Amino acid sequence: MGEVAAALLAVLVLASMPALGVGLLRGHLLFGVIVPWAAMAVFIWGFLFKVIGWLASPVPFPITTVAGQQRSLPWIKAQPLESPSTRGAVLGRMALEILLFRSLARNDRIELKRAEKLVYGSSRYLWLGALMFHWSLFFILFRHLRFFTQPVFPGVAAIEYVDGAFKVNLHALFATDVLAALGLIYLFARRLFSPQVRAISLPADYFSLFLIIAVVATGILMRQGFYVDVFKAKELAMGLATFHPALPRGIGTLFYVHLFLASVLFAYFPFSKLMHGPGVFLSPTRNLRNDSRARRHANPWDHPVKVHTYEEWEDEFRTAMKGAGMPVEKE
Amino acid sequence: MADTPTPEEMLRISLDPGPAGPADAAPVFRKGTYSYGAPLKHQVYLDLPNQRQWQPHDADWQLPEDWKTRILDGMAQLLKKHRSFRLFLDTCVRCGACADKCQYFIGSGDPKNMPVRRAELLRSVYRRYFTVAGRLLGRLAGARDLTEPVLREWFYYFYQCSECRRCSVYCPYGIDTCEITMMARELLNLVGCNIQWVVEPASNCFRTGNHLGIPPHALKETLEFAVDEVKDLTGIHVDLSLNRKGAEVLFVAPSADFFASPHWYTLLGYLVLFHEIGLDYTWSAYASEGGNFGLFHSSDLAKRLNAKIYAEARRLGVKWILGGECGHMWRVLHQYMDTFNGPASFLEEPVSPMTGTHFTNARSTRMVHITEFTADLIRHGRITLDPSRNDGWRTTFHDSCNPARAVGLFEEPRYILKHVCNAFFEMPENTIREKTFCCGSGAGLGADENMETRLRGGFPRANAVRHVKEAHNVNLVACMCAIDKASLPPLFEYWVPGVEVAGVHELVGNALVMAGETRSTTLRGEPLPQGKGSDDVH
Numbered sequence: 001m002g003e004v005a006a007a008l009l010a011v012l013v014l015a016s017m018p019a020l021g022v023g024l025l026r027g028h029l030l031f032g033v034i035v036p037w038a039a040m041a042v043f044i045w046g047f048l049f050k051v052i053g054w055l056a057s058p059v060p061f062p063i064t065t066v067a068g069q070q071r072s073l074p075w076i077k078a079q080p081l082e083s084p085s086t087r088g089a090v091l092g093r094m095a096l097e098i099l100l101f102r103s104l105a106r107n108d109r110i111e112l113k114r115a116e117k118l119v120y121g122s123s124r125y126l127w128l129g130a131l132m133f134h135w136s137l138f139f140i141l142f143r144h145l146r147f148f149t150q151p152v153f154p155g156v157a158a159i160e161y162v163d164g165a166f167k168v169n170l171h172a173l174f175a176t177d178v179l180a181a182l183g184l185i186y187l188f189a190r191r192l193f194s195p196q197v198r199a200i201s202l203p204a205d206y207f208s209l210f211l212i213i214a215v216v217a218t219g220i221l222m223r224q225g226f227y228v229d230v231f232k233a234k235e236l237a238m239g240l241a242t243f244h245p246a247l248p249r250g251i252g253t254l255f256y257v258h259l260f261l262a263s264v265l266f267a268y269f270p271f272s273k274l275m276h277g278p279g280v281f282l283s284p285t286r287n288l289r290n291d292s293r294a295r296r297h298a299n300p301w302d303h304p305v306k307v308h309t310y311e312e313w314e315d316e317f318r319t320a321m322k323g324a325g326m327p328v329e330k331e
Numbered sequence: 332m333a334d335t336p337t338p339e340e341m342l343r344i345s346l347d348p349g350p351a352g353p354a355d356a357a358p359v360f361r362k363g364t365y366s367y368g369a370p371l372k373h374q375v376y377l378d379l380p381n382q383r384q385w386q387p388h389d390a391d392w393q394l395p396e397d398w399k400t401r402i403l404d405g406m407a408q409l410l411k412k413h414r415s416f417r418l419f420l421d422t423c424v425r426c427g428a429c430a431d432k433c434q435y436f437i438g439s440g441d442p443k444n445m446p447v448r449r450a451e452l453l454r455s456v457y458r459r460y461f462t463v464a465g466r467l468l469g470r471l472a473g474a475r476d477l478t479e480p481v482l483r484e485w486f487y488y489f490y491q492c493s494e495c496r497r498c499s500v501y502c503p504y505g506i507d508t509c510e511i512t513m514m515a516r517e518l519l520n521l522v523g524c525n526i527q528w529v530v531e532p533a534s535n536c537f538r539t540g541n542h543l544g545i546p547p548h549a550l551k552e553t554l555e556f557a558v559d560e561v562k563d564l565t566g567i568h569v570d571l572s573l574n575r576k577g578a579e580v581l582f583v584a585p586s587a588d589f590f591a592s593p594h595w596y597t598l599l600g601y602l603v604l605f606h607e608i609g610l611d612y613t614w615s616a617y618a619s620e621g622g623n624f625g626l627f628h629s630s631d632l633a634k635r636l637n638a639k640i641y642a643e644a645r646r647l648g649v650k651w652i653l654g655g656e657c658g659h660m661w662r663v664l665h666q667y668m669d670t671f672n673g674p675a676s677f678l679e680e681p682v683s684p685m686t687g688t689h690f691t692n693a694r695s696t697r698m699v700h701i702t703e704f705t706a707d708l709i710r711h712g713r714i715t716l717d718p719s720r721n722d723g724w725r726t727t728f729h730d731s732c733n734p735a736r737a738v739g740l741f742e743e744p745r746y747i748l749k750h751v752c753n754a755f756f757e758m759p760e761n762t763i764r765e766k767t768f769c770c771g772s773g774a775g776l777g778a779d780e781n782m783e784t785r786l787r788g789g790f791p792r793a794n795a796v797r798h799v800k801e802a803h804n805v806n807l808v809a810c811m812c813a814i815d816k817a818s819l820p821p822l823f824e825y826w827v828p829g830v831e832v833a834g835v836h837e838l839v840g841n842a843l844v845m846a847g848e849t850r851s852t853t854l855r856g857e858p859l860p861q862g863k864g865s866d867d868v869h
Contacts, residue, residue, distance in 0.1 A: 006471070053417065054421075056411075057410060057414040057416070057417050058413075059414045060412060060630075063415060063510065065496055065736055066765065067736070069741045069742050072690075072740075072743065073703065073707055073710070073743070076706075076742045076746070077742070078739075082739075083739040085692075103428075103501055103503045104426075106766075107501060108761050109431065110346070111346070112345075112437070116339075117794065118794045118795075120761040120762075126426060130426070130503070190427075195349065196427055196431065197427035199348035199445075199448075200425045200430065200451070202425065202472075203471055204464075204472060205424070271462070272464070273421075273422065273423065273424045273425070279421060279422035280503070283418060283422075283505035284505075285415070285499055286505040290738075293669070293693040293694075293695060294691065294693065294695050296670065296696075297669065297670050298670065302670070305638070307635050307642075308537050308639070309642070310642060313540065320546060321548055321616075324547070324551050324552070327574055
């Protein structure tokens with residue numbers, strides 16, 4: 001329980017900082033401009049630093065994890081999406097992995113029943129929860145382009161129209177907000193109640209979850225009951241995006257809490273497990289072809305090693321070999 | 332196996348690690364669970380670091396003064412050399428999809444055998460010394476100091492991973508615990524913490540050409556003995572060719588095939604098949620090992636051992652190489668050999684002399700898997716088969732980890748089995764093909780002293796076998812891995828008695844109708860079943 005409490009406390013402390021800083025201390029400049037800019041700078045620097053660090057290390061061996069029939073004899077049906085032997089097939093495999101979480105969809109659950117019996121069950125909830133959360137988050141971020149572009153980025157209005165079809169008190173309750181929240185609640189509940197997942201969870205896992213939950217929750221609240229001035233919010237956001245900072249007064253403190261937590265999330269991202277997003281693109285077990293007998297894979301740090309040559313070997317065994325009537329190179 | 336717990340005792344485990352999770356403490360080296368340290372003689376022969384006579388249960392591991400620096404420097408090196416290592420340490424989100432996929436966790440209930448926990452053993456140290464958050468926040472960021480208990484924990488758990496890569500199939504980011512284990516073993520090796528069952532075969536192989544340490548003249552005797560046995564069983568004299576220059580094909584098999592049982596019958600299977608089709612091939616005594624225990628030690632040692640195959644192919648002047656039934660051997664041949672010791676431009680693209688088929692999937696390494704070769708023969712009707720000779724068997728097929736998850740050899744062996752056996756049944760789908768379970772003894776874990784670990788790790792496989800035994804009276808598990816053939820018989824004897832193990836080419840050898848043969852027994856010398864069997868192929 002300690003990890004959960006510590007993570008929750010950390011997020012609550014973070015949330016109280018802008019609440020106090022803006023609400024009481026009039027720190028609009030700090031929380032409205034300096035922190036978001038700094039966070040974005042840290043995000044970009046950290047993100048590039050990490051990805052470049054990954055790219056700087058080579059892939060010395062073709063370590064594809066093969067999950068289907070290889071391409072071998074012409075009459076054997078290959079499974080290119082599970083065992084890609086061409087670039088196109090790798091693209092297909094990666095697309096399935098990144099867009100539909102293919103590997104997670106394989107998930108099953110094993111139980112040890114009495115009488116020494118293992119029972120397998122399908123377990124797609126994690127796949128479903130993860131898909132729901134990630135896709136919703138994508139659309140939520142996309143919708144946020146409304147605040148940072150003028151004229152508004154193409155497609156945003158259309159997405160908002162579909163996404164916001166449900167109205168509560170005449171205010172749009174975005175479907176993606178609800179789905180993201182449900183997904184997050186599922187991911188958190190799973191961490192708390194699944195004994196195996198509980199056992200492997202670290203404070204950082206709860207912290208990321210609480211931080212994202214807090215960002216989403218403040219976002220939803222600003223449209224449901226704790227209204228903020230959306231037009232002023234956009235004025236501030238446009239100022240950030242165009243480097244002409246604007247600090248309109250009277251947006252509402254909740255907005256600053258949302259903005260600050262989102263800033264923390266961005267700044268935290270490159271130093272955390274959240275980098276799994278860019279990481280999956282580079283995963284060598286997924287993005288390499290299974291054609292390593294058809295095409296040589298070069299190792300950039302390959303170096304000579306000490307081998308036991310045929311000559312050395314024959315020197316040791318020559319007499320016995322001749323005695324056994326075996327051919328030798330040197331009589 | 333006198334001290335081994337009974338199956339009932341063995342399964343007094345829970346897959347629920349409890350709310351607190353595992354304690355962070357040095358493991359107890361309990362008899363039956365760990366492998367012995369590498370003998371000094373073999374450490375010396377291979378020039379390994381920190382040479383000394385040593386056992387894991389010793390109070391003093393006789394580590395070098397600067398062991399910590401060696402490991403951390405080694406880690407920095409490996410991070411620079413392997414994107415996989417860096418990426419897999421950074422990107423795990425601890426979603427738990429892998430947690431119940433490892434046969435060692437399923438069979439032991441030990442939370443540190445969950446792949447994610449196994450990787451965290453190393454990841455926690457990586458965080459402490461190589462990440463900002465870990466340096467600043469320590470335990471709060473999941474970081475911990477590298478201490479001797481941590482090192483012992485690494486040794487204990489990274490020699491309880493068979494590098495089977497099953498977890499990697501399920502990971503949404505493709506994190507492969509095999510890579511983590513390989514890196515951990517590289518690091519352990521830097522301070523001389525190795526196991527006998529890896530280092531001794533590797534040293535034997537380096538010296539004599541094979542893991543068993545068979546010198547060339549003894550190998551010749553063994554093969555002559557096999558030729559005599561084929562004569563007794565079939566009435567046919569097959570030619571023996573060893574170290575012969577000018578053969579078209581070099582044949583390389585795991586050396587266990589020369590001595591062990593039931594490997595021996597697979598060897599007889601190769602001999603009768605190659606004779607019947609008139610293949611112009613040779614064995615080599617210098618390259619008399621397809622397997623590569625160097626892989627379970629370090630990439631350099633794997634490369635040192637693997638070098639012999641191409642060197643010998645070049646010396647003998649063959650056109651291409653054919654490889655026998657072995658698991659991790661095919662991981663090396665398929666994913667490492669060309670990179671280690673290629674390009675093999677002195678060879679030709681493999682073409683079957685019997686069917687004219689070009690093995691285009693092997694056009695660079697120029698090494699073909701025997702089931703690819705035999706499946707092609709059957710497809711072209713180049714051999715006559717009488718599957719009823721295998722009617723004494725009701726057969727299932729165990730996909731070996733590496734031919735499955737490194738190569739993707741799923742249909743080739745099945746196609747062969749369905750032509751040489753009348754009664755073939757699949758195990759449940761969660762336990763075969765890419766989801767196959769390890770025999771529990773891969774990656775150097777096949778020793779005697781760690782039998783409990785092996786039996787626990789092999790439990791999920793044995794359990795699936797029990798399922799088909801009960802449902803279809805299956806009495807034979809066919810496989811194509813030398814470690815399977817050695818480890819599955821004791822595993823089944825323990826968990827599911829009454830099921831035997833055979834290589835695919837033993838069954839091919841039984842079913843093969845040879846010109847001029849007089850056969851009344853199988854290759855095991857058992858009477859051929861009378862009458863025609865049923866046609867229930869599934």
